Amino acid sequence: MLFETAGIEVALWIPPLVAFGVSFIASMAGLSGAFLLLPFQMSVLGYVHPSVSATNQLFNIVAIPAGVWRFVKEGRMVWPLTLVVVIGTLPGVIIGALVRVLYLPDPRHFKLFVGLVLLYIGGRMIRGLVRGKEVAPAPAHGEDDDFQTKVLFWNLKEMAYTFRGKTHRFSVPGISLMSFIVGIIGGIYGIGGGAIIAPFFVSFYGLPIYTIAGATLMGTFVTSVTGVFFYQGMAPFFPAMSVAPDWTLGLLFGIGGIAGIYLGARCQKFVPERFLKWMLCLVLLGTAGKYIVEFFR
Secondary structure (H helix, E strand, O other), X not given: OEEXXXXXXXXXXXXXXHHHXXXXXXXXXXXXXXXXXXXXXXXXOOOOOOHHHHHHHHHHHHHHHHHHHHHHHOOOOOHHHHHHHHHHHHHHHHHHHHHHHHHOOOHHHHHHHHHHHHHHHHHHHHHHHHOOOOOOOOOOOOOHHHHOEEEEEEOOOEEEEXXXXXXXXXXXXXXXXXXXXXXXXXXXXXXXXXXXXXXXXXXXXXXXXXXXXXXXXXXXXXXXXXXXXXXXXXXXXXXXXXXXXXXXXXXHHHHHHHHHHHHHHHHHHHOOHXXXXXXXHHXXXXXXXXXXXXXXX
């Protein structure tokens, strides 16, 4: 099938199948999988126009709600944390979209940017793993009630919640500033920011991956909605450049992502957190290395 906006031709079944596999694994760590779909689109499908960022965010819009619903149903959504993430990332993602179109339209330079972002994320996660930071154990069957979060308090300065008998406390201004910076990077990359902010929550603030997954997915969803419509709105001002998302391709990725994210959210609590982290680190560093090497060749 020919996708005119993307300028590529690919079998109809490939996008949903790839999206299913990627999102199933990534959603267990609170990610939609968009950070891996973008390299797939660029390197495998040959989709290198700026609109690939918007198409990637369209995937998030379609795929994420199923996973968020699952986390809400299981009582693992920390709503105050979600609100802070959304408010912080929204203005950043708009700035990021402008940077992508105005300063990074060249796919070669954009790949270097992607490679450096992924390298930093992977390095940050490995640092936490090597230090042996405590991680929450996966629960046995029948422990769903113990796997819920409970917000103790939150205000403009600080927030705290409990998870499996342990209290987690952190600064609201710190989270907001980090979310803003992540929003800019996510807007450039076209991932909504979840793949960047989730490792920060885990490695810097020491939050259990089981409790931040819903918040990061929801934040990614809201910022992706903003990103897609902002890219679409910019398209008339750049008639010589492919800026608006490829709606058909994005929807096909999203269809596969719906099933993958839902199943990943359902299975997450039965998978050891350390295994999830190492798995993501290997994928991140492998993709980052490929792009950085390609830039210097």
